[in-house]
Amino acid sequence: MADLFNTEGPPQAGSRQRPLADRLRPATLSEVIGQDAVLGPDAPLGAMLASGHLSSLVLWGPPGVGKTTIARLLAAETDLHFVQISAIFSGVAExxxxxxAAAERREAGSGTLLFVDEIHRFNKAQQDSFLPHMEDGSIVLVGxxxxxxxxxxxAALLSRAQVVVLSRLxxxxxxxxxxxxxxxxxxxxPLVPEARQALIDMADGDGRALLNLIEAVQGxxxxxxxxxAALSARLARRAAQYDKSGDAHxxxxxxxxxxxxGSDxxxxxxxxxxxLEGGEDPRYLARRLTRMAVEDIALADPQAQRVCLDAWESYERLGxxxxELALAQAVIYLALAPKSNAGYVAYKAARRAARQTGSAPPPKHILNAPTGLMKDQGYGAGYAYDHDAEDGFSGQNYFPDAMARPGFYQPVERGFERDLAKRLDYFERLRARRGQS
Known part of the structure; x- marks a missing residue:
């Protein structure tokens, strides 16, 4: 495996005062650790460098995986002047x-690799400002x-840059x-093997965080x-990466x-x-669990929705x-419940049919006729009152006259929907017997 940090040669004078992460920065791309999938000979960046042409890039990945280092080394390997800014601290003037400055370099025959850290923090207008300079060759943008x-x-910026996904270590x-x-x-x-592994786990895939922990332990x-146990007593575990409004969420x-x-x-x-450990609002989770009950379980287990609502109410009362235990029990119930999206599929099919048929009126026999004029127009004529029919089922048509009878709801052979399927089949047989199918 390639190395993330260069260790050849003794530290320079004064390097002891520099952070360990800085002292161990790679000197070449071949030393970058854990990113062979994008830096290998046949990988996106490897192939790009082999061709002698570096296009604009967006490096997407979690903290501490080498985004800044890779950008700096790309500039060195393509003989581009490296400029670094942060979208957090930079404005229009900068x-x-x-x-x-990049335009002046281009006139002088040299190029510029502009590295923009946290590029997503720039607004639309600021992002658009890069486009003409990318197009005229003044800058190679690496965000x-x-x-x-x-x-x-x-979208305009993304169309001019290749997205490269970096992995957590x-x-x-x-x-x-x-x-x-x-x-x-x-x-x-100074750690036993188990404590050494615990230290690595504390870094949570972040190389820079690991080096900061190592620097503390070595002191x-x-x-x-x-x-x-002794390690944990001395070091606080690093909080898991979680942004309640971002990708992790x-x-x-x-x-x-x-x-x-998937019933797991x-x-x-x-x-x-x-x-929960990341600080998510349990109320958000209660709402999403209720959605799962409606969307993925539905009539296969009608009780699932009630379980979620009861768990939600229990959370509100208990705090x-x-x-959270009530919500956790709802999670278990939902995972083990029989699944069906037949109701969801039927609902979407009915919505499509409603859009396609426009303003087609109901058949007149199922319209009320509170006035004499409406009776004269045939409203309610021939309506069969189901409670008076044999088996309590008239089998009449309730769709618009010109609309062929669809079959939106197709229950699955799981859970309570097995019983609903039998009921559907029973009514369909009665409808066929009475010539209404």
């Missing part, structure tokens, strides 16, 4: 200065974002990074290697919903717990943390 570019960046990559940090500092971590004076609720739909209570509970 952008104008950057564009003017970095932790948010989904599809939602946060303009796995345990093997982080372990390699830890070993290289020890080699550079010549200071082994401790201990007589013997620490176990996991939507990714985790999608994982919870699909785990429920353990996975559903895990994603439910992940969202935290006991209220």
């Amino acid at each position: 952008l104008r200065k950057v564009f003017a 970095a974002t932790t948010e989904n570019p599809s939602f946060e960046l303009n 796995d345990a093997a990559a982080l372990a390699d990074l830890a070993a290289r940090a020890e080699a550079l500092t010549e200071t082994p971590l 401790w004076q201990v007589d013997a290697p620490l176990d996991t 939507y990714n985790l609720i999608s994982a919870l919903h699909k785990s429920v739909r 209570p353990d996975a559903a509970l895990y994603w439910f717990a992940r969202m 935290s943390p006991e209220g």
Whole structure:
């Protein structure tokens, strides 16, 4: 596996005062760890560099995976002047200065790689300001974002840049990074193997966070290697990455919903717990659980919706943390309940039919006739009162006269819908017997 940080050669004078993450920055792209899927010879960036042409890019990935480092090294390998700005601190005035300087370099025969950190924080007008300078070749734009570019960046900008997805660092990559940090500092971590793994877990896929933790641990004076309990007592576990209005929010609720739909209570509970640990509002989860009951379980288990509403009310009455237990029990119930989207499919089909048939009126025999004029027009004529019919079922047509009878609702052979399917079949046989099918 490639290395994230360069460890060749002794530290320069004064480097001891620099943060470990800075001292271990890679010197070449081949040293970047954990991103072979985009940097390998046949990967997007590898192929782009091999062709000798670097196009504008959007680097999308979680914190601490090397976005800034990769941008800097891309500039070095393509002989472009590297300029870095942050969308958090930069405004229109600074952008104008950057564009003017890039234009002067282009006139002098050199190019500029403009790295924009947190590019998703620029508004639409600011994002649009990059376009003419990308098109005339003044800049090669490399934007970095932790948010989904599809939602946060303009379509015009995305059409001129290639999105490159960077992965969070796995345990093997982080372990390699830890070993290289020890080699550079010549200071082994004072940890037993289990505590070493716990330290890697605390980094949660973030290489920079791991190096900051390592720097803290290496500064401790201990007589013997620490176990996991001692490590945890000295270090606070890093909070899981979760933004209640960002990608993590939507990714985790999608994982919870699909785990429920897939009838896996353990996975559903895990994603439910992940969202709670990230600070998600339990009321939001209660609403989404109720949606799952309506959308994915429906009439296969009509009680599921009631379970969700009761759990929601229990949370409102109990509060935290006991209220979350009621919601967790609803998660388990939904995951194990029989599933059906037949009602959802029937509803959407009925909506399509309603749009297609426009203003077609109901048949006159099912219209009320409160006035003599309406009776003269045939309103209510021939209506069969179902309670007076054999079996309490008249079998009359209730669709517009010109509309062929559809079959929107097709219940599945699961749960309570098995009984509903039998009822449908029974009424269809009666309708056929009475010549109304």
